[in-house]
Amino acid sequence: MSPLGAMERAAPLLEIDHVGFRADGRTILDGVDLTIGEREIVALVGANGTGKTTLARIVMGCSGYAPSSGSVRLRGQDLASLAIHERARLGITMAWQEPARIEGLRVHDYLSLGRAAFERVIPLAEALQRVGLAPDAYLDRMLDKTLSSGERKRIELASILAMRPALAILDDPAAGIDLASVEEIAQVIRDLREAGGSVLVITHVDAIAQIADRAAYLCGGRLVCTGDVREVVARYRARRCVVCDGEACR
Amino acid sequence: MSVSSKRFLQVISSFVPDAATLADPTTPHLLLDGHEVLSVQGIPGVEVRADKDGEIAVAEIVVAPGAIVVPTIHTCIGFLQAREIQRLRIRVRIGEGASARLLAHCLFPNAEQAEHTMDAVVEVGANATLRYSEGHFHGPIGGIVVSPTLDVRVAEGAHYVSDFSLLQGGVGRLRIAQRIEVGANGVAEVTARVSARGHDDVRIEDELVLSGRASRGLVKTRVALADDARAAVIGITRGCAEGARGHMDCMELVRDRAVARAEPIVEVSHPLAKVTHEAAVGTVDQAQLETLLAHGLTPDEAIDLIVTGILR
Numbered sequence: 001m002s003p004l005g006a007m008e009r010a011a012p013l014l015e016i017d018h019v020g021f022r023a024d025g026r027t028i029l030d031g032v033d034l035t036i037g038e039r040e041i042v043a044l045v046g047a048n049g050t051g052k053t054t055l056a057r058i059v060m061g062c063s064g065y066a067p068s069s070g071s072v073r074l075r076g077q078d079l080a081s082l083a084i085h086e087r088a089r090l091g092i093t094m095a096w097q098e099p100a101r102i103e104g105l106r107v108h109d110y111l112s113l114g115r116a117a118f119e120r121v122i123p124l125a126e127a128l129q130r131v132g133l134a135p136d137a138y139l140d141r142m143l144d145k146t147l148s149s150g151e152r153k154r155i156e157l158a159s160i161l162a163m164r165p166a167l168a169i170l171d172d173p174a175a176g177i178d179l180a181s182v183e184e185i186a187q188v189i190r191d192l193r194e195a196g197g198s199v200l201v202i203t204h205v206d207a208i209a210q211i212a213d214r215a216a217y218l219c220g221g222r223l224v225c226t227g228d229v230r231e232v233v234a235r236y237r238a239r240r241c242v243v244c245d246g247e248a249c250r
Numbered sequence: 251m252s253v254s255s256k257r258f259l260q261v262i263s264s265f266v267p268d269a270a271t272l273a274d275p276t277t278p279h280l281l282l283d284g285h286e287v288l289s290v291q292g293i294p295g296v297e298v299r300a301d302k303d304g305e306i307a308v309a310e311i312v313v314a315p316g317a318i319v320v321p322t323i324h325t326c327i328g329f330l331q332a333r334e335i336q337r338l339r340i341r342v343r344i345g346e347g348a349s350a351r352l353l354a355h356c357l358f359p360n361a362e363q364a365e366h367t368m369d370a371v372v373e374v375g376a377n378a379t380l381r382y383s384e385g386h387f388h389g390p391i392g393g394i395v396v397s398p399t400l401d402v403r404v405a406e407g408a409h410y411v412s413d414f415s416l417l418q419g420g421v422g423r424l425r426i427a428q429r430i431e432v433g434a435n436g437v438a439e440v441t442a443r444v445s446a447r448g449h450d451d452v453r454i455e456d457e458l459v460l461s462g463r464a465s466r467g468l469v470k471t472r473v474a475l476a477d478d479a480r481a482a483v484i485g486i487t488r489g490c491a492e493g494a495r496g497h498m499d500c501m502e503l504v505r506d507r508a509v510a511r512a513e514p515i516v517e518v519s520h521p522l523a524k525v526t527h528e529a530a531v532g533t534v535d536q537a538q539l540e541t542l543l544a545h546g547l548t549p550d551e552a553i554d555l556i557v558t559g560i561l562r
Contacts, residue, residue, distance in 0.1 A: 062540055084543035085552075094544045100537040103501075104559025114546030159545070 013038045013198050014059065014167055019070035021054055021221075028054050030221045031070070036167065041189060041199045043212035043229060045236050051221045052202045053097065056169045059200070060094045061087045074167070088114065091166030095173060097202075099156040101144050107155055108139040111162045122195075127162040130191060131155070132184045149176040157188050164195045174205040186211045209233055258283040258357075262326050265387045266355050272324055279324040282307055284336050295319060296350070306337045311352070315345030315375065323350060328357030331364070332393070338368045342382075346375040346405075354384040361422065362393035370400045376433075377407040384414045392420020392450055400428035404436040406462060414442040417561055421450035421479075428455070434462030434491070441470045443561045446479035446508075458487040460494035460523065471500045474557045475508035486515040489523030498527040501560055505533060505553075 014036040021029040029051045036042050044052050057065040059072055061084045072079045074090055082090070102110070111124045125135035131154040141147065143155065153176050160168050174185050186208055192199050203209050215232035217224040225232055259281070263269040271277045272289075278296040281288040285307045287300040295317030300309040313319055329336055344350055358364060374380045388394060396416075404410045410432075416424060421444060430438045438458065446452050452475075458467045473481045487496040502510035514527040534556050542552035 060540075060544060063536065083549075084540060085546055085548050088544050088546040092544075093546075096537065096541065098537075100535065100541040102538050102541070102556060102559055104562035105555065113542065163545070 015073040017071045019067045022068045032223045036198050041212040043209040043215040044202045046218035050218045093165040094169040095156040097171040099152050103144045105143045107141050110143050111159050127158040131158045168199045170201040174208050182207050277321045282327045284329040309340045311342045313344045313348045313350045317348045319350040323352045325354045332360050332362040335365045340370045342372045344374045344378040344380045347377045349379040351381045356386045359389045364394040366396045368398040372402040374404045374408040374410045376405040379409040382412040386416040388419030392422035394422040397425040402430040404432040406433040407435045409437045411439045417445045421446045424452045426454045429457040431459040432465040436465045438467040443472045445474045447476040450479040452481035455484045460496050461490045463491045464493035467496045469498045472560045473502045476505045479508045482511040484513045487525045489518040489525040492522040494523040496525040500529040502531040
């Protein structure tokens with residue numbers, strides 16, 4: 001295991017270079033360094049409120065999430081000046097922890113969105129099947145509040161799968177998913193890699209973290225360590241944190 | 251028939267997608283240009299009558315008890331003049347156990363200083379069903395005051411579904427006032443969808459009275475506002491009987507300098523009745539927007555999709 005993200009095994013697709021973020025006078029992220037290689041799955045673990053989603057939003061370029069310091073690069077290109085949709089067109093996309101429901105939009109139309117911006121798309125019905133949803137039952141459904149939280153999460157994953165982005169950021173993809181289906185979610189993440197993409201997955205579910213090539217442990221806004229998934233997760237579980245000695249993530 | 255009315259008939263075909271069906275003798279219809287009755291047609295089980303009473307057009311559509319009306323009943327109402335006043339009094343009666351679908355096309359493509367007033371009484375008999383859609387097509391100026399007032403009575407076991415839409419052209423000044431009373435085991439589902447811009451001014455007042463045992467009602471309003479448009483949606487739902495269930499769902503989307511107001515009022519006068527409401531007034535939801543942007547849509551494309559979605 002390498003402290004502070006020294007070990008990288010693949011050519012970098014994404015480089016997060018000393019990124020800091022402050023909001024309301026508080027430091028949310030402090031000098032985070034992390035790289036993600038081509039066709040690599042990186043699991044980001046840590047307690048609630050340690051900055052994982054903030055880091056994801058910074059990479060995606062969400063409004064109000066410009067880093068206070070540092071930079072984010074995709075294949076060497078600095079993303080600072082690019083809005084979300086411009087980053088999406090470079091191949092980055094994100095599945096939010098609680099995906100938005102959009103009234104009046106059919107699942108079929110949602111899955112079709114923006115596919116032109118991405119390469120290597122797959123049939124929509126196949127994308128739904130891969131997340132355990134029957135196409136006949138869901139393609140004509142509305143993407144509104146009639147969907148359960150779990151159904152909506154699966155559709156979000158299907159939309160990511162349908163796009164096959166260069167980098168998928170998945171914020172807690174197994175939250176709200178029944179235990180018996182976690183393996184389906186894990187397989188979707190593997191499928192994204194097999195299709196040539198990389199994945200940054202924020203997770204609290206061991207079975208999801210274990211499919212990653214590497215894990216990174218964030219605590220108190222600082223990256224504690226990156227490296228072998230089992231070792232990083234074990235360290236997180238033991239709360240042996242070099243930043244806060246377990247206090248911040250308890 | 252006046253020259254104007256001949257032109258009105260021609261205009262109908264450009265606004266009404268299935269206008270050709272109006273010439274079909276099996277399609278019941280009512281065509282009204284200003285106060286001039288252009289055409290009425292009934293079919294077995296459906297009576298359509300219309301006449302002029304002074305400066306008011308008076309119409310009646312009656313569906314016989316037990317009649318299951320397969321063809322949609324069409325009404326085309328409006329005028330082509332820039333300055334015109336149209337007053338309409340209409341009564342719709344759906345007999346006990348009958349079923350019908352009524353599609354109203356309201357066309358005011360050239361209105362600049364105009365007025366359209368409609369007083370409607372709708373009676374849906376016991377165990378009958380009426381599906382009523384009213385679509386408005388206004389010109390770009392929106393120089394019109396539109397004031398539909400509806401008194402709807404849904405009898406025991408009856409089902410009433412209505413959908414008002416004003417999505418094309420300038421709204422002008424819209425004043426909808428409707429009262430819907432639902433009897434025992436009856437159901438009313440009422441939707442209004444309006445897209446307003448410029449200096450459009452919208453006021454929608456719905457009163458849903460769930461007076462019968464186990465009656466149910468849903469009032470849904472969707473308004474999208476841009477520029478300097480204004481809207482007020484006042485919804486009152488009264489739960490007055492055992493097992494009555496009502497819900498109001500109002501969403502107003504505001505952009506630019508537009509102003510929206512929602513006033514949901516709930517009144518329950520029986521301990522076993524329940525009425526709920528939700529109202530959301532605000533700009534485009536950031537989470538929805540970012541979700542679409544992350545799919546590669548531009549901000550304009552994403553906002554259009556969200557606005558179109560809530561009005562669909």
